[in-house]
Amino acid sequence: xxxxxxxxxxxxxxxxxxxxxxxxxxxxxxxxxxxxxxxxxxxxxxxxxxxxxxxxxxxxxxxxxxxxxxxxxxxxxxxxxxxxxxxxxxxxxxxxxxxxxxxxxxxxxxxxxxxxxxxxxxxxxxxxxxxxxxxxxxxxxxxxxxxxxxxxxxxxxxxxxxxxxxxxxxxxxxxxxxxxxxxxxxxxxxxxxxxxxxxxxxxxxxxxxxxxxx
Amino acid sequence: xxxxxxxxxxxxxxxxxxxxxxxxxxxxxxxxxxxxxxxxxxxxxxxxxxxxxxxxxxxxxxxxxxxxxxxxxxxxxxxxxxxxxxxxxxxxxxxxxxxxxxxxxxxxxxxxxxxxxxxxxxxxxxxxxxxxxxxxxxxxxxxxxxxxxxxxxxxxxxxxxxxxxxxxxxxxxxxxxxxxxxxxxxxxxxxxxxxxxxxxxxxxxxxxxxxxxx
Numbered sequence: 552x553x554x555x556x557x558x559x560x561x562x563x564x565x566x567x568x569x570x571x572x573x574x575x576x577x578x579x580x581x582x583x584x585x586x587x588x589x590x591x592x593x594x595x596x597x598x599x600x601x602x603x604x605x606x607x608x609x610x611x612x613x614x615x616x617x618x619x620x621x622x623x624x625x626x627x628x629x630x631x632x633x634x635x636x637x638x639x640x641x642x643x644x645x646x647x648x649x650x651x652x653x654x655x656x657x658x659x660x661x662x663x664x665x666x667x668x669x670x671x672x673x674x675x676x677x678x679x680x681x682x683x684x685x686x687x688x689x690x691x692x693x694x695x696x697x698x699x700x701x702x703x704x705x706x707x708x709x710x711x712x713x714x715x716x717x718x719x720x721x722x723x724x725x726x727x728x729x730x731x732x733x734x735x736x737x738x739x740x741x742x743x744x745x746x747x748x749x750x751x752x753x754x755x756x757x758x759x760x761x762x763x764x765x
Numbered sequence: 766x767x768x769x770x771x772x773x774x775x776x777x778x779x780x781x782x783x784x785x786x787x788x789x790x791x792x793x794x795x796x797x798x799x800x801x802x803x804x805x806x807x808x809x810x811x812x813x814x815x816x817x818x819x820x821x822x823x824x825x826x827x828x829x830x831x832x833x834x835x836x837x838x839x840x841x842x843x844x845x846x847x848x849x850x851x852x853x854x855x856x857x858x859x860x861x862x863x864x865x866x867x868x869x870x871x872x873x874x875x876x877x878x879x880x881x882x883x884x885x886x887x888x889x890x891x892x893x894x895x896x897x898x899x900x901x902x903x904x905x906x907x908x909x910x911x912x913x914x915x916x917x918x919x920x921x922x923x924x925x926x927x928x929x930x931x932x933x934x935x936x937x938x939x940x941x942x943x944x945x946x947x948x949x950x951x952x953x954x955x956x957x958x959x960x961x962x963x964x965x966x967x968x969x970x971x972x973x974x975x976x977x978x979x
Contacts, residue, residue, distance in 0.1 A: 570779035644892040667893040671883045678858040679881040
């Protein structure tokens with residue numbers, strides 16, 4: 552029996568892979584770490600198959616370790632008895648909760664078989680929506696930019712989790728970058744936003760990215 | 766009518782998205798730029814729907830411009846008359862030929878409607894197969910490393926198109942990185958290789974990536 556870590560893609564249900572769909576439809580239980588991933592998974596499996604795992608939104612390492620440990624303890628016996636899935640938006644290996652769960656399982660329950668079904672990550676979705684080409688000679692850095700952080704570096708950056716867009720915009724502009732924001736791309740059409748204006752995405756939203764180029 | 770740029774994913778046919786599959790099955794013609802992408806597309810559409818476009822393997826900008834211009838001239842009338850698709854392995858916006866075709870269409874045939882269907886990129890596939898987590902605090906640079914190039918930078922790098930693995934390995938090791946190579950991941954199972962040994966991937970292969978961490 553196997554625990555599948557399945558990447559659901561950026562949010563639109565039909566951006567799941569054919570393999571992800573097939574595996575989802577075959578497992579006995581689908582764990583989803585949040586509301587948005589649950590919504591996508593529910594397009595493919597009945598509600599009764601869905602099960603939540605609680606992960607606190609905190610950076611306290613002790614609290615996080617405790618939560619991952621509890622999650623691993625719940626998932627392990629189910630994955631030994633039957634095929635199970637843990638779904639995440641995007642890809643299970645890119646800025647995802649799944650990595651923590653996998654590490655905890657590998658240490659606390661090393662007999663659990665784990666298999667990953669990759670998904671369309673938000674990096675890709677973002678580049679697609681903005682018409683950005685990551686081309687042959689190019690270099691691109693991926694970084695996180697919560698709470699007004701504005702890490703700089705090479706000439707092209709994709710910043711995740713831009714929760715204070717005006718501050719990030721100000722700092723990046725000072726550093727010579729042109730900045731475009733994208734929010735909830737490929738999720739519900741009425742929530743999707745692409746803008747150069749930091750004030751349009753000023754409220755805190757975990758699913759805001761910025762592309763910076765100079 | 767629309768030209769769809771469809772990302773096929775890393776090579777296994779079932780890593781195409783559900784949307785990609787639906788669009789492929791609906792269009793009148795599917796252009797594929799190479800043998801591998803043709804093989805995946807052929808799982809979904811009859812041979813008679815497939816059409817090749819020639820893109821020379823050269824870095825000569827004049828030759829490339831001529832080739833893209835010819836490709837755009839061929840694609841444009843088909844995309845005006847009916848829905849058409851251009852498929853690429855991975856994602857249409859990440860290290861892909863599609864970006865060049867799109868730019869050429871936008872300049873030479875601006876009336877052609879273009880829509881992108883994102884795909885699982887090789888970045889993601891690579892991270893999945895190697896068990897690498899691109900986690901919250903992390904920084905990762907994506908670069909190309911043809912012909913023994915070994916660009917260095919932040920503590921974690923993914924290098925594309927490693928066509929001289931021993932030389933790239935030597936330079937990265939000197940710069941303090943641990944290096945893992947992956948070749949043809951998620952393509953045919955018998956071609957897939959993950960190794961620390963540069964000599965095992967010494968022959969030239971466009972689909973070789975390296976992950977370097979220090």
